[in-house]
Amino acid sequence: MIEAILPEVVACEVAYDDPAPGPGEMVYPEEWERVARAVPKRQREFTTVRLLARRALLRLGRPPVPLLPSPRGAPGWPDGVVGSMTHCEGYRAAVVAGSGGTAAVGIDAEPDAPLPDGVLDVVALPEEAASIASLAGRYPGTSWDRLLFSAKESVFKVWYPLTGAELDFSEARIEIDPAGAFRAELLVPGPLVGGERVASFTGRWAAERSLVATAIHLPAPPEDGGLSGMSH
16 A cells, blocks of 8 residues: 555555564564563564565665664664654554665554544644545545544654654644645744755555555755655
8 A cells, every 4th residue: 555655766565464574584682672561562563564674675685684763763774774664453564765865755554544532633733624624525435634644644754854853743734635645834944855945745645445544755855966856
């Protein structure tokens, strides 16, 4: 699903369950230390997305390495690589790309079900809430509130590696195109990429198998320093 909404320069691996490690695959001891005291569900999610990430790294010609989370929880990637991970009930995915062509990538998957009561009030700006209500009236087959939440998660996963800073839900305005795209306008100064301030991200979304997924690909600027565009 996520692989269909990202460009080919991004290597993607997905699973709909928690497969056992294959031949030559392993969970590194230093990774296991991070979840040794966690509940089994968290352990499975954590280890599966890292197995998937290492498979994706192999597709870039990169050797397997431990992928440890930062204090904020963001995965650490080898030099020259950017990536993103996501997991929810019934779906896990990891994507990676070379930093020469990709400045950042962010993915998120969620169950295609309404957000719990009260969550939309926290996540959505007033204009976003109005847009979600309109979309729900015109296209009732998708949980548009959950899609909004997913898009904001993908925005953060692109933002954070570039800035090292937090980003509140209220600091990005999402416009969803029901045809499968979205735009995120940053309401605070955006990250510098190739010396240029990025004011917005664009991404794509998909809904299938009772899931919604969002993805943002931010290309690296060309070597001459100009910004080549936003996401594809």
